[in-house]
Amino acid sequence: MSLPRIGVVVVTMGTRPRELEALLASVEKQDVAAERVVLVGNATPLTDVATDATKVPLTDNLGCPGGRNVALRLLRDAGDVDVVVELDDDGLLVADDVFRTVRRLFAEDPRLGIVGFRVADEHGHTERRWVPRPGAADPMRGGEVTGFLGGGHGLSMPMLRQIGLWPGEFFFGHEESDLAWRALDAGWRILYEPDLVLQHPRTSPARHAGHYRFTARNRVWLARRRLPAALVPVHLGVWIVLTTLRTRSPGSLRAWWGGFFEGLRTPCGPRRPMRWRTVWRMTRLGRPPIL
Template identity: 30%
Template structure:
């Protein structure tokens, strides 16, 4: 299969080189037709590093501003001739591909109705990095507010985040997966359309997978494909954590309407409020952001 890789960068020079060096071996078993690095006006050497990777079929795109993750993906895809491709692998610059890891994902997309394929994601120490999600619901938001997302994800299907390691042992369909690494089939991309740029960062992959499902395209998890993800700052950066929470509520309200959206909002608000009272700094910032979402970062 003919596959292009899309990497969105923003001040990612410290991790980009390692990502690029892993691509040739990671693409063993498929044809690596193009590598597109779409840069959101980084202040570091991202584009220079990309241009030095002359062993790859490299394309670079400079957006000229920090336009967000979805906008950069769309700009990257616009440079590709989809008629010449079977799939596009969207990955973060802090990912490292295991040799031969694209091929199982590509093979899984040969089955009808599978439009998105997600790999088994690990931390740098080799441990599981939970990356799969169930459909967002009011009930799951309430449960996660009461007992926390990690525990809820281990108890049957109570939580949105899948945290039970046993559920990562076999392939299957899930509502959505983290946008750090997902292979998109070209037929699905044509029908789903561009990524939603109204989400500057976070929830754009949720929206994309749920919109795909609306059209009959499955998000398929394939554990035979392994990728290492160093991980972003949302778990430690209060501003990014707040943006994640606000966008999560925004997407739910948009898809489910005002009434369900209001209940979902209250559940998330109460959960973050309880954790803020317990002294969690990130929850304090997220709680404040939920009360005044217009003040949350949407661009920089």
């Protein structure tokens, strides 16, 4: 059995230097070495980061998916990795066999496209929103799923060559869904593996500037790009109801609606809707693409 070569991608804005140092140290201590580690600086020169990783400082902030695409193109063109592990710059690998497990999982299943890590805080607690299945009460139950968390995951390079990279225009929010839906529609599997742990502080996604605007805009873009026409209004209608019920702040709700209408009136990129058999596959896995 051929063992895949591992590459690592980390994108940073240089605002969390201690966390980044700890993350890079946890990558270095893995008992299976990465072929290459690429550190991308979104609008940061990376001059203060001491590391053997390949540094790619960017003048502009391309957002997380745009920054990751820069590293993925570098690794893809070099041709020296088969699986890419992408990690948030404030995450931490608490075990030293993470890459070994990732390598084994991809070696055992040639149609495995994405492996999602379990995200847990410093006390080992995994929030329900961090588990990629609806109503997930047990974060330790792994298996095949329809999505993954962007904070820690492994991506098949052959899959990326087939379906393309991250939707860089999203900048922040729902880029994981766009990538996951394309992977599923191309016949790849997505696995949630709770034994692969990324320690991550418990934070609110609303801490990011523009969260409500980007979340709404990108959800509309996602539906317009990837769903069969009949499901677009259903998906958006469900999320209008859920957002209205969940959002307590009038200011946040105004920002969300602003992003929603921005998503309707602005170009969303090429429309390539998933096949109905992919809709059925997602439904059988517990998450039809209206949720």
